[in-house]
Amino acid sequence: MQRRHFFAHTLAGAAALGVATVARASLLTLPEPVTRTDPGTAGPWTPPGVTGAGRPYQPVVTLNGWTLPFRMNDGVKEFHLVAEPVVREFAPGFSANLWGYNGSSPGPTIEVVEGDRVRIYVTNRLPEHTTIHWHGQRLPNGMDGVGGLNQPQIPPGQTWVYEFVARRPGTFMYHPHADEMTQMAMGLMGLWITHPKGRHPWIADVQRDYAFLLNAFDITPGARTPNVNTMLDFNVWAWNSRVFPGIDPLLARLGDRVRVRIGNLTMTNHPIHIHGIEFEVTGTDGGPVRPEARWPEVTVDVAVGQMRQIEFIADEEGDWAMHCHKSHHTMGPMGHGVPTLIGADHRGLVHRLQRLVPDYMVMGERGMADMGAMEMPLPDNTPPMMTGTGPYGPIEMGGMFTTLKVRRDLPAGSYRDPGWYAQPPGTQARPLHPGAAPAPHGARHHHGGHGPAPQPAPFDARKPHGGHHDHH
Ligand SMILES: [Cu+2]
Numbered sequence: 001m002q003r004r005h006f007f008a009h010t011l012a013g014a015a016a017l018g019v020a021t022v023a024r025a026s027l028l029t030l031p032e033p034v035t036r037t038d039p040g041t042a043g044p045w046t047p048p049g050v051t052g053a054g055r056p057y058q059p060v061v062t063l064n065g066w067t068l069p070f071r072m073n074d075g076v077k078e079f080h081l082v083a084e085p086v087v088r089e090f091a092p093g094f095s096a097n098l099w100g101y102n103g104s105s106p107g108p109t110i111e112v113v114e115g116d117r118v119r120i121y122v123t124n125r126l127p128e129h130t131t132i133h134w135h136g137q138r139l140p141n142g143m144d145g146v147g148g149l150n151q152p153q154i155p156p157g158q159t160w161v162y163e164f165v166a167r168r169p170g171t172f173m174y175h176p177h178a179d180e181m182t183q184m185a186m187g188l189m190g191l192w193i194t195h196p197k198g199r200h201p202w203i204a205d206v207q208r209d210y211a212f213l214l215n216a217f218d219i220t221p222g223a224r225t226p227n228v229n230t231m232l233d234f235n236v237w238a239w240n241s242r243v244f245p246g247i248d249p250l251l252a253r254l255g256d257r258v259r260v261r262i263g264n265l266t267m268t269n270h271p272i273h274i275h276g277i278e279f280e281v282t283g284t285d286g287g288p289v290r291p292e293a294r295w296p297e298v299t300v301d302v303a304v305g306q307m308r309q310i311e312f313i314a315d316e317e318g319d320w321a322m323h324c325h326k327s328h329h330t331m332g333p334m335g336h337g338v339p340t341l342i343g344a345d346h347r348g349l350v351h352r353l354q355r356l357v358p359d360y361m362v363m364g365e366r367g368m369a370d371m372g373a374m375e376m377p378l379p380d381n382t383p384p385m386m387t388g389t390g391p392y393g394p395i396e397m398g399g400m401f402t403t404l405k406v407r408r409d410l411p412a413g414s415y416r417d418p419g420w421y422a423q424p425p426g427t428q429a430r431p432l433h434p435g436a437a438p439a440p441h442g443a444r445h446h447h448g449g450h451g452p453a454p455q456p457a458p459f460d461a462r463k464p465h466g467g468h469h470d471h472h
Pocket of ligand 1: 270326
């Protein structure tokens with residue numbers, strides 16, 4: 001019964017769409033899948049020589065991600081995506097069992113040129129069927145990847161082929177259109193960049209081009225696998241399946257024109273805010289925005305299922321915060337059902353409570369800032385909560401937070417973290433009475449802008465005493 005159903009499905013697909021026919025013809029020459037599990041940011045990937053539709057381009061840098069190499073086959077750019085279970089480190093001390101592509105969640109970024117003919121082999125190594133939808137692309141209807149509508153779903157164990165021309169330059173995404181709530185809650189998604197074929201009046205040349213996806217998970221503290229039936233109450237707010245302090249900084253040389261492409265595959269909107277500069281929205285998944293239709297912003301709201309492409313000149317040196325402005329999205333897993341204790345007086349209660357609950361701690365009487373500094377017992381494998389240590393102490397941020405680091409002396413094309421910014425004398429907030437300020441963070445603090453760059457402090461992922469990530 002199971003078997004008959006299975007064959008009926010496959011034949012229907014082949015007859016209706018020709019997708020399986022392409023697959024059969026190409027199976028012998030399937031490109032080796034390229035896999036990467038390292039959650040660090042891979043450098044830009046430049047294909048060798050002029051390929052496909054031609055034109056050298058400034059490659060994107062996928063934040064805590066990578067670009068999938070292709071091979072040329074008779075003028076066609078061939079990619080091989082493998083949908084499979086992966087283990088993703090969200091931040092030091094916190095990893096989860098996700099589904100991804102080619103070893104990572106999100107999957108690798110696909111980067112091509114307008115006019116390229118692209119063939120994508122998709123192998124399903126998941127325990128259930130899947131498809132891939134190429135969000136935002138112009139393509140033949142049978143290649144759009146909506147399971148049941150445009151094609152039968154791809155059963156486990158099979159390889160199917162998508163093929164179309166990248167007709168429109170821009171920023172796109174890919175994700176399953178099969179058991180979508182589960183498969184996206186497990187991390188199946190990726191980015192697609194199509195560079196313009198020639199000089200485009202509405203697409204600027206940039207020195208740095210970053211891309212990342214907003215994604216969210218519901219992972220019970222201490223657990224490793226997302227709850228896939230969660231509809232709204234997610235607790236891990238991530239960029240490319242990473243949370244601060246696990247998200248790499250965006251780097252720019254002073255004066256660089258910088259593009260950032262942000263896609264949202266969570267179930268809520270995210271106002272992404274950058275300090276220190278103003279930007280314009282220069283494109284969406286619908287295409288580039290005409291220059292006369294742009295307006296300046298410092299926060300761009302990225303709604304569910306949208307891509308926003310922003311650009312700015314990095315003309316102000318420093319370490320600038322860049323984060324989702326929903327303040328609970330820059331937090332770890334706490335915040336659910338914790339009562340407000342501001343103004344409450346715990347005196348006399350703590351000792352009695354600790355007789356019943358030995359780990360009981362006072363927190364929140366003065367606000368929650370103490371959380372950033374306290375050594376608080378957390379279950380093993382829990383996201384950092386309000387942590388990440390800067391040159392002046394705890395940054396008190398988690399989740400959807402990172403920094404934009406602008407430096408005069410950053411070499412062109414370098415993506416090496418330059419460490420913390422050293423503020424020139426007289427340009428930093430100061431206490432009214434010298435000596436009243438807490439001591440700066442050890443030897444990492446430097447005055448003046450000309451000394452050696454301070455070393456980046458190791459980020460603290462605080463764990464219980466005796467735990468395997470205890471730093472103290
Ligand atoms: Cu947000």
